[in-house]
Amino acid sequence: MAPTFEKRKMRKFNIILSAFLAEFLLIIFSGSNHVQARAVASWSPDKQVPGYRDETFTPFLVADQNRTVHAFASQWVGTGDRRHAVVYRQWSLNSGWTRPVDIILSPISNGRSDFLSALLDSTGNLHVIFMSGDTPNTAIYYSSAPAVLADSALVWSLPVMVAEGASGINSAAMVGDDQGTLVIIYSGNIDGNGVYSVSSSNAGITWTKPSPVFLTDDTTLLPFSLRMVMGPDRNARAVWNVVTNLGVDESLYFANYDMQAAEWGIPVELDTRIDLPDYFGPSFPALVDNGKEIVVVYNGGNPFAGRPVNPGRPIQRVRVSTNGGQTWNEPLDPFPFHVGRSGEHTLALDGNGAPHTLFIQRIESIDEEGDYNLIGGIWHSAFQNGVWTNPDRFVTTVPAHDVRSIVVQGNVLLAVWREDPGSGESGIWYSYSVLDIPELPVVPFSTIPAVTSGETDATAIPFSIAPTPLPDESIFDLAPPSNLGTNPALSIILGVIPVLLVLVVVLFGYQLFLKRRK
Structure with missing residues (x-):
C-alpha cells in the first residue's frame, strides 16, 4: 500500500533531522591538535644568493616600508690578508639581490666581526651590533647609518664598545622604540653566567653600564638563542634558553622590559627538559608579539607517549600569552607528525598581524615491508584565530x-637558510612566497636604487608546489585522540545544542499529533 501523505511528510522530516545529526556529530569529532586545513602555498624555486662565501651563516633580515629587505651577515673579505667583516646587501621582489658590501671591520686588529642583531628605527636609521674579541675579553660593539645610504661603508659610524664581559657565545638581540630608546641583551659573565642588558635613551649616542637580567648561578650553564621583539606600550619581550657547557638544552625563559620605566620584569620559566636519557630540551626559540598575543615557537622533546613521534624526540612546541606575558597557556604541539632539529627556525608577522612559522623537520614512517621513509623540507604554517594551519612544504636543493x-x-x-653543515657548505639559499593578503602602503624613505648583483634574471616567479605526499597510513593510527576542549568549532557546538533539543521536542510532538489524528 502506498504511504499516506502524513507518512511521507514524516519520512522527509526524519531524513532532514538525521542529516542534521550526522553533521553535528562530524563537527564534534573533527577537532585535532590546533591545526586546520589550508590551501598549498606557492614558493619560488630556491636559488643561491650570489656573493656569499660557502661557510657564511644565515643572514639577519630587516624589512622597511619600501618593499626592501636589508640583510646582514659576517664573512671573510679580501684575498691573501683577509679581514672578517659585517657585510650588507638588499633584496626586493622586483630587483632581487644587490651586491654584498663589507661595511664594518672589527676595531680589534685581526679580530672577528660576528654579527648579532639589527633594527630599523622610525627615522630611517639602521642600528647594528656585533661581537669581537677573544674570551674573556669579548665585547659587544655598536654602529649605525641612514638606511638610504647603508650600502656605503663610509656612512656607518665608527664602532663603539657598548657592553663588555660577553661570554663569547654568538647570541644577542636588540630592539628599539620610536622615541630613540634602544635595548640590547647578550650572554655574558660579568657577575656570573647570565643574560645582561644595556640601553640607550638617545638613539645610540650614550649607553648604560651592563646589568644582569638573569643569572644561571651555575658555571656550567649559559644563556643562548636570545631573542627580542617590541610589544605595545613601549614594552619589549625577550626569550632565551639555557644550555650546559656540553651543549645540552635545559630550559626556556621569558621576560618583559618596560622602556618607560627602564625596568626588567622577573624572568618566567616556560619549559624545562625532562631529566631522562636522550630527551631533548627546549631550544632555538622564535618570538613575535602582534599586540593581541605573544607567540613563542621552540624545539623541544615530546613529553607524551602514544604519539607519532617517540617520547623525548625533538618536535615543535608553542606557548601563547594573551595578557602581555603575565600568564601562558599550556605548551601546544601543533605538528605531531614532524620530528627533528635543524638549527634555528623562525616567526614573522604578516600585514594582518598573523604569525608565520618556518621550520626544518621531517615526517618519518615505516612501510609494510619494514623500509624507512621520510618526507623532509622546510615547512610553513600560519597562526590564524588561535589555530595553526596545516603545514605546507617546499623541497630545497640542498639539505636546509x-x-x-x-x-x-x-x-x-x-x-x-644555509646548507646543513653535516652535508656540506654551499653559501646561502633563498625562496619567497607572495601571501594572499593586501600589500601595506609604501613609505619610500629608507632606500634608493642600488647596484644589482649582476644576475641577468630577476627573482623567480612563484609556482605552485604539488601537495605534500602523506606518510604511510599506519602512522596515523598512532595519532592522539581528538580533544573537544581545543576544537575551534567548540563555540558552534555549544550554540547548536539548544537547537538540537528544540528539534527533538518538535519531532516528538509531531509524532504524537499524528497518532492522535489516527
Missing part, C-alpha cells in the same frame, strides 16, 4: 639548516 624569514610590505614572505 638555520632558516630565517621576514615579511616585507605585509605580504611577501622571504626565507633564507
Whole structure:
C-alpha cells in the first residue's frame, strides 16, 4: 500500500533531522591538535644568493616600508690578508639581490666581526651590533647609518664598545622604540653566567653600564638563542634558553622590559627538559608579539607517549600569552607528525598581524615491508584565530639548516637558510612566497636604487608546489585522540545544542499529533 501523505511528510522530516545529526556529530569529532586545513602555498624555486662565501651563516633580515629587505651577515673579505667583516646587501621582489658590501671591520686588529642583531628605527636609521674579541675579553660593539645610504661603508659610524664581559657565545638581540630608546641583551659573565642588558635613551649616542637580567648561578650553564621583539606600550619581550657547557638544552625563559620605566620584569620559566636519557630540551626559540598575543615557537622533546613521534624526540612546541606575558597557556604541539632539529627556525608577522612559522623537520614512517621513509623540507604554517594551519612544504636543493624569514610590505614572505653543515657548505639559499593578503602602503624613505648583483634574471616567479605526499597510513593510527576542549568549532557546538533539543521536542510532538489524528 502506498504511504499516506502524513507518512511521507514524516519520512522527509526524519531524513532532514538525521542529516542534521550526522553533521553535528562530524563537527564534534573533527577537532585535532590546533591545526586546520589550508590551501598549498606557492614558493619560488630556491636559488643561491650570489656573493656569499660557502661557510657564511644565515643572514639577519630587516624589512622597511619600501618593499626592501636589508640583510646582514659576517664573512671573510679580501684575498691573501683577509679581514672578517659585517657585510650588507638588499633584496626586493622586483630587483632581487644587490651586491654584498663589507661595511664594518672589527676595531680589534685581526679580530672577528660576528654579527648579532639589527633594527630599523622610525627615522630611517639602521642600528647594528656585533661581537669581537677573544674570551674573556669579548665585547659587544655598536654602529649605525641612514638606511638610504647603508650600502656605503663610509656612512656607518665608527664602532663603539657598548657592553663588555660577553661570554663569547654568538647570541644577542636588540630592539628599539620610536622615541630613540634602544635595548640590547647578550650572554655574558660579568657577575656570573647570565643574560645582561644595556640601553640607550638617545638613539645610540650614550649607553648604560651592563646589568644582569638573569643569572644561571651555575658555571656550567649559559644563556643562548636570545631573542627580542617590541610589544605595545613601549614594552619589549625577550626569550632565551639555557644550555650546559656540553651543549645540552635545559630550559626556556621569558621576560618583559618596560622602556618607560627602564625596568626588567622577573624572568618566567616556560619549559624545562625532562631529566631522562636522550630527551631533548627546549631550544632555538622564535618570538613575535602582534599586540593581541605573544607567540613563542621552540624545539623541544615530546613529553607524551602514544604519539607519532617517540617520547623525548625533538618536535615543535608553542606557548601563547594573551595578557602581555603575565600568564601562558599550556605548551601546544601543533605538528605531531614532524620530528627533528635543524638549527634555528623562525616567526614573522604578516600585514594582518598573523604569525608565520618556518621550520626544518621531517615526517618519518615505516612501510609494510619494514623500509624507512621520510618526507623532509622546510615547512610553513600560519597562526590564524588561535589555530595553526596545516603545514605546507617546499623541497630545497640542498639539505636546509638555520632558516630565517621576514615579511616585507605585509605580504611577501622571504626565507633564507644555509646548507646543513653535516652535508656540506654551499653559501646561502633563498625562496619567497607572495601571501594572499593586501600589500601595506609604501613609505619610500629608507632606500634608493642600488647596484644589482649582476644576475641577468630577476627573482623567480612563484609556482605552485604539488601537495605534500602523506606518510604511510599506519602512522596515523598512532595519532592522539581528538580533544573537544581545543576544537575551534567548540563555540558552534555549544550554540547548536539548544537547537538540537528544540528539534527533538518538535519531532516528538509531531509524532504524537499524528497518532492522535489516527
